[in-house]
Amino acid sequence: MKHAKSGIGRPVAAHGKKTFFSVHPSRADSFTESVIREMTRLSIKHKAINLAQGFPDFPCPPELKEAACASVTCDHNQYAITWGAKELRDALAARIKTFNRMDLNPETDITVTCGSTEAMMASMLALIQPGDEVIVPEPFYENYGPDTQISGAVPRYVPLAADFSIDEEKMKRAFTKKTRAVILNTPNNPTGKVFTKKELAFIADLCIDHNVVAITDEIYEHIVYDGHKHVSIGSLDGMHDRTITIGSFSKTYSVTGWRVGYALADEAISSRIRKIHDFLTVGAPAPLQQACVAALNLPESYYRNLAAEYDRKRKILFAGLKKSGFACELPEGAYYIFTDISGFGMNDMDFAKTLIEQAGVAAVPGSSFYSHGGEDRLRFTFSKKDETLDEACRRLEGLEISGKR
Ligand code: GLN
Numbered sequence: 001m002k003h004a005k006s007g008i009g010r011p012v013a014a015h016g017k018k019t020f021f022s023v024h025p026s027r028a029d030s031f032t033e034s035v036i037r038e039m040t041r042l043s044i045k046h047k048a049i050n051l052a053q054g055f056p057d058f059p060c061p062p063e064l065k066e067a068a069c070a071s072v073t074c075d076h077n078q079y080a081i082t083w084g085a086k087e088l089r090d091a092l093a094a095r096i097k098t099f100n101r102m103d104l105n106p107e108t109d110i111t112v113t114c115g116s117t118e119a120m121m122a123s124m125l126a127l128i129q130p131g132d133e134v135i136v137p138e139p140f141y142e143n144y145g146p147d148t149q150i151s152g153a154v155p156r157y158v159p160l161a162a163d164f165s166i167d168e169e170k171m172k173r174a175f176t177k178k179t180r181a182v183i184l185n186t187p188n189n190p191t192g193k194v195f196t197k198k199e200l201a202f203i204a205d206l207c208i209d210h211n212v213v214a215i216t217d218e219i220y221e222h223i224v225y226d227g228h229k230h231v232s233i234g235s236l237d238g239m240h241d242r243t244i245t246i247g248s249f250s251k252t253y254s255v256t257g258w259r260v261g262y263a264l265a266d267e268a269i270s271s272r273i274r275k276i277h278d279f280l281t282v283g284a285p286a287p288l289q290q291a292c293v294a295a296l297n298l299p300e301s302y303y304r305n306l307a308a309e310y311d312r313k314r315k316i317l318f319a320g321l322k323k324s325g326f327a328c329e330l331p332e333g334a335y336y337i338f339t340d341i342s343g344f345g346m347n348d349m350d351f352a353k354t355l356i357e358q359a360g361v362a363a364v365p366g367s368s369f370y371s372h373g374g375e376d377r378l379r380f381t382f383s384k385k386d387e388t389l390d391e392a393c394r395r396l397e398g399l400e401i402s403g404k405r
Pocket of ligand 1: 036037052053054055117141189
């Protein structure tokens with residue numbers, strides 16, 4: 001993981017005395033700020049099109065907006081129950097039973113959190129004692145690095161194979177006596193890989209043999225293409241008690257700013273997550289939790305349509321990137337294209353800055369998805385209106401950079 005610079009001392013005057021203030025070292029020094037969010041700030045500064053941070057620039061379904069307004073008007077404005085409004089937990093349990101094929105008791109096994117980001121952090125804090133090892137397949141969504149650092153875990157980064165599938169030998173070797181958890185993310189950010197039932201069963205067997213918990217981030221579960229199927233590892237034999245499944249309303253219903261996500265686990269683990277969650281945030285926004293019940297009442301056609309919309313957007317961005325000389329593959333799921341920029345003769349940071357400043361398009365430098373390496377990659381999101389993607393592609397095509405293929 002990349003290391004942040006520690007605080008710099010400076011002289012200060014207090015009560016007539018000259019003294020010297022310097023921030024003491026802390027765990028916050030062991031990681032940097034999010035590169036994804038930094039790219040959004042840079043993008044705003046340069047008025048660029050933000051294909052860096054994965055959030056939609058189109059509206060959420062009208063049913064959600066109406067429900068959110070009604071919820072505030074009806075005075076759902078005080079704390080919900082710490083682990084989530086009952087109506088929402090009940091609706092989630094029903095949906096998860098049919099879609100994810102997992103049986104959960106809404107009274108004990110579901111914790112509604114401030115986005116999947118909090119769900120992951122609370123899960124790690126609930127499971128980890130300092131020094132425990134956590135397996136993180138690499139490349140990985142940026143947050144998992146700091147999550148391990150904050151919880152005191154020792155991350156064991158395990159490279160995925162060249163096609164981003166699980167490398168069985170490397171994965172097997174990573175499990176030790178100290179391993180407490182393995183972090184999965186399917187469909188995967190940034191690679192777009194949708195892990196197959198066979199790959200997940202292989203990891204499940206390792207978890208069972210080594211008494212390890214799978215923490216699985218499934219935030220893109222409804223965004224899959226070309227007949228790929230989303231499988232929840234928690235639904236596989238022997239995994240019920242040893243899986244934390246993380247989900248969210250952010251991506252499925254285009255409400256990333258609402259900050260409503262959840263962590264699902266059997267009671268023994270959930271009771272620990274709930275304590276951590278309570279003292280971290282007390283609860284997710286109460287009126288929006290009520291509105292999320294309306295989201296879960298949307299018909300099945302909503303999910304088919306979501307995947308079809310993203311399929312079209314994926315193809316628009318893919319064609320544009322190819323035309324501009326980026327080496328890339330169509331992703332199997334999620335809403336990112338993870339490009340190979342080695343042909344451009346520039347590292348990821350320089351290239352990302354050049355793109356923002358000269359083309360007016362923001363992307364995420366690949367190195368933010370690796371403990372080491374990734375300088376030969378850039379990640380672009382296609383979670384944008386068609387016209388936004390068309391304009392971004394037009395700008396990329398017009399970019400003059402040396403080494404452009
Ligand atoms: N998941 C999104 C991404 O990878 C954004 C996450 C965030 O910034 N909270 O871009």
